[in-house]
Amino acid sequence: MNTMDTKKYILGGFSILLGxxxxxxxxDFLMKSPESNISEEEAFENFSNFQGYVEEMYEIVDFTNQxxxxxxxxxxxxxxxxxxxxxxxxxxxxxxxxxxxxxxNGWDASWMNHSRPLPDPGLGxxxxxDLWDKGWQTIRKANxxxxxxxxxxxxxxxxxxxxxxxxxxxxxxxxxFMQYFGGLPYLSEPLPADAQFNQERLSYxxxxxxxxxxxxRAADLLPVDWDNTAPGARTSGNNELxxxxxxxxxxxxxxLLWASSPLMNNGTDESVGSYSQEYAQxxxxxxxELLSLVESGQADYELxxxxxxxxxxxxxxxxxQIPGASEAIFRGPYYDANGSNWGTSKxxxxxxxxxxxxxxxTANYAENFGMANGLPLDESDSGxxxxxxxxxRDPRFYKxxxxxxxxxxxxxxxxxxxxxxxxxxxxxxxxxxxxxxxxGGSQTGYVLRKFVPLTANSFDTGHSYGNNLHIxxxxxxxxxxxIMYAEAAAVANQSATGSAGNFSxxxxxxxxxxxxxxxxxxxxxxxxxxxxRFLGEVRREWAVELGFEKHRFTNLRRWLLLTDEExxxxxxxxxxxxxGFDLDxxxxxxxxxxxxxxxxxxEYTQRHYWLPxxxxxxxxSSSFKQNPxx
Numbered sequence: 130m131n132t133m134d135t136k137k138y139i140l141g142g143f144s145i146l147l148g149x150x151x152x153x154x155x156x157d158f159l160m161k162s163p164e165s166n167i168s169e170e171e172a173f174e175n176f177s178n179f180q181g182y183v184e185e186m187y188e189i190v191d192f193t194n195q196x197x198x199x200x201x202x203x204x205x206x207x208x209x210x211x212x213x214x215x216x217x218x219x220x221x222x223x224x225x226x227x228x229x230x231x232x233x234n235g236w237d238a239s240w241m242n243h244s245r246p247l248p249d250p251g252l253g254x255x256x257x258x259d260l261w262d263k264g265w266q267t268i269r270k271a272n273x274x275x276x277x278x279x280x281x282x283x284x285x286x287x288x289x290x291x292x293x294x295x296x297x298x299x300x301x302x303x304x305x306f307m308q309y310f311g312g313l314p315y316l317s318e319p320l321p322a323d324a325q326f327n328q329e330r331l332s333y334x335x336x337x338x339x340x341x342x343x344x345x346r347a348a349d350l351l352p353v354d355w356d357n358t359a360p361g362a363r364t365s366g367n368n369e370l371x372x373x374x375x376x377x378x379x380x381x382x383x384x385l386l387w388a389s390s391p392l393m394n395n396g397t398d399e400s401v402g403s404y405s406q407e408y409a410q411x412x413x414x415x416x417x418e419l420l421s422l423v424e425s426g427q428a429d430y431e432l433x434x435x436x437x438x439x440x441x442x443x444x445x446x447x448x449x450q451i452p453g454a455s456e457a458i459f460r461g462p463y464y465d466a467n468g469s470n471w472g473t474s475k476x477x478x479x480x481x482x483x484x485x486x487x488x489x490x491t492a493n494y495a496e497n498f499g500m501a502n503g504l505p506l507d508e509s510d511s512g513x514x515x516x517x518x519x520x521x522r523d524p525r526f527y528k529x530x531x532x533x534x535x536x537x538x539x540x541x542x543x544x545x546x547x548x549x550x551x552x553x554x555x556x557x558x559x560x561x562x563x564x565x566x567x568x569g570g571s572q573t574g575y576v577l578r579k580f581v582p583l584t585a586n587s588f589d590t591g592h593s594y595g596n597n598l599h600i601x602x603x604x605x606x607x608x609x610x611x612i613m614y615a616e617a618a619a620v621a622n623q624s625a626t627g628s629a630g631n632f633s634x635x636x637x638x639x640x641x642x643x644x645x646x647x648x649x650x651x652x653x654x655x656x657x658x659x660x661x662r663f664l665g666e667v668r669r670e671w672a673v674e675l676g677f678e679k680h681r682f683t684n685l686r687r688w689l690l691l692t693d694e695e696x697x698x699x700x701x702x703x704x705x706x707x708x709g710f711d712l713d714x715x716x717x718x719x720x721x722x723x724x725x726x727x728x729x730x731x732e733y734t735q736r737h738y739w740l741p742x743x744x745x746x747x748x749x750s751s752s753f754k755q756n757p758x759x
Contacts, residue, residue: 173280176287176360182274183291186267186298187370189461190258192679193580193602194469195240200476204681205696206494207577208728210479210487211568217241218488221682222699222729226740226759229309230261241309264302271299272319287360293350297372297380300343304384307336308683309740311756315339329752334408337388341411344381348374348418353428375419375428376459379605382415386617390687397735397757402689409620410629416614417632420639423607430607431455432646438528442580443469443600445591450599457603458610469600470592474585477577479560480569481549482537482586489571490530490677492702492725497672498526503650505669515723518702519716524647525673527716531576531583533558533706534715542588551712552576555720556703572728574702579677608643608674615639616667625656625663640667643674692733699729734758 172182192201200207203221217239220228227233229241242261274295281288306313314328315336331339353375355361355368387393389408395401422428433440433456441457444450449466463469475485496506501521504511512521519532531537533554542550553559554574562570580600584591592598618627619636626635634642641651656662671684685691704720711718736758747755 173277176283179291183294190240190260192240201679204685206681207488213486271295289350293347294372296343296347300340303340311739312336327750333393334388340384344377348377378419382412385412391689392687397738399689404620409617412617413621413629417629421632445598449597452601453603456606459605460603463601466599473600474581474592487569489573490575490577491699492573493700498523529579531578538588540589555706611639611643623660686738697731698727701726701728
């Protein structure tokens with residue numbers, strides 16, 4: 130596994146911005162020994178020391194493995210089993226968006242905010258990193274570094290590398306915050322510890338402009354490949370996680386696409402709901418610059434072959450290799466690969482296979498996955514039938530879901546358990562929750578397989594240490610960039626045939642690149658003449674290709690769809706097996722009496738488009754306002 134040779138050079142305790150100014154000791158944070166102290170002058174005097182200072186910023190939250198029962202999908206995509214209904218997603222389903230905060234969630238399972246120190250004896254490195262605290266620490270740390278950049282003695286290339294990384298991390302954490310909370314004060318310098326905090330919140334787009342400047346400058350300073358620089362040559366072969374031009378361009382485009390989106394462009398006025406074409410054009414140009422470098426071979430990224438699609442999310446039997454391969458653009462290092470086997474790998478199967486926390490995909494979300502001919506299910510000529518719901522579906526459907534009849538257990542199992550070898554997901558089946566029995570069974574009629582091999586069950590023990598199963602989702606991958614480019618280019622030009630000024634692919638072409646990888650035909654011509662119909666297919670591609678990868682909740686919000694009944698409700702399917710059910714060919718089996726049931730009705734209002742800020746933070750200054758309705 131390629132990881133950075135991280136050198137830690139620590140300044141003493143200094144204040145960080147955490148919405149307010151708080152004193153945090155870096156010594157406590159890393160439990161370092163006194164002899165490792167060095168002065169500020171030494172920390173910034175040369176590239177090696179300064180890079181050590183920067184590399185602490187790479188320890189970003191791993192949202193997939195933050196805790197033994199963590200979850201990160203808060204849209205209309207998942208439900209938890211009845212015995213595990215205390216997750217953040219359950220709080221959000223009940224409209225309790227305060228649940229992202231330690232002060233309100235009552236435990237430490239949120240990757241956004243928790244109270245566990247680092248290191249934690251029981252959880253290794255996972256225990257002490259959360260988005261909120263680490264983000265504000267890193268923003269301040271980036272500002273301290275930028276303030277001291279002129280102290281560094283070195284070549285211009287070395288200085289550019291340091292500055293580019295600092296700007297990227299400042300912009301990246303601001304972007305993470307603003308997509309959940311909206312506009313915030315933008316700080317380009319570290320606040321003194323005794324300063325009076327009186328900064329006002331900017332509008333979303335004003336903050337996005339400042340963040341765009343950070344990403345644009347970072348992209349101009351950073352190389353495509355660190356190995357091709359003199360400083361990077363010193364760690365050649367171990368640079369794949371270091372911030373580069375492609376990462377900066379990717380987040381420049383994403384930041385601008387978000388700023389163009391209906392929520393950010395119009396607030397919560399759902400009667401308007403229009404994009405900003407100006408921001409969309411800027412986003413398309415940023416993605417176009419990135420994709421030009423990729424498609425010309427100047428950047429070493431490419432879509433994985435479809436047979437290796439799972440390697441975006443997990444590796445197995447590959448000596449704990451970090452997942453992502455050539456498709457992952459931005460991901461953090463992960464130090465305890467086997468930790469994912471005690472958390473993430475055990476979250477998805479029902480208790481008859483794995484006695485652990487259980488999260489199941491909703492039936493309504495599975496309906497986004499269309500047919501093998503590329504058409505959505507609700508098109509009259511799609512070929513979909515309620516009598517044969519698993520037949521001729523998009524190939525990604527079969528890689529994402531376990532449905533009724535799929536063989537799950539591959540090896541031997543006790544004779545009294547043999548009935549659980551195949552997924553009994555029909556109503557009353559052993560994989561289902563029914564009538565208060567087996568609260569760890571699927572409520573929805575589906576089981577998620579996207580992030581785990583089928584053998585990750587208690588019979589095959591595919592998650593045992595010797596199998597080297599490593600689960601670790603990227604924050605951004607190349608397929609997502611093609612989809613974002615398609616959305617931005619279509620909006621900017623109000624046409625499926627629109628493109629960026631610096632890249633030849635049209636919006637239609639970009640979507641088809643992703644579909645073609647999966648063996649799905651191009652977007653049908655009926656969706657190309659009207660930009661809104663085409664954007665519907667773009668949204669569906671988001672749901673299918675990037676499903677369950679932490680995008681849905683934010684997408685529904687930025688598209689102003691969160692409060693629509695179609696997306697607010699979570700459903701299950703019920704059905705019966707007919708006589709003669711064929712376990713050897715589950716895709717072609719007939720089902721009887723297929724019906725859909727609403728499990729969760731989420732009653733959202735306009736206030737739910739933004740998460741509430743911490744009460745302690747907004748009480749610091751009258752200029753720092755809480756989000757409306759909270």
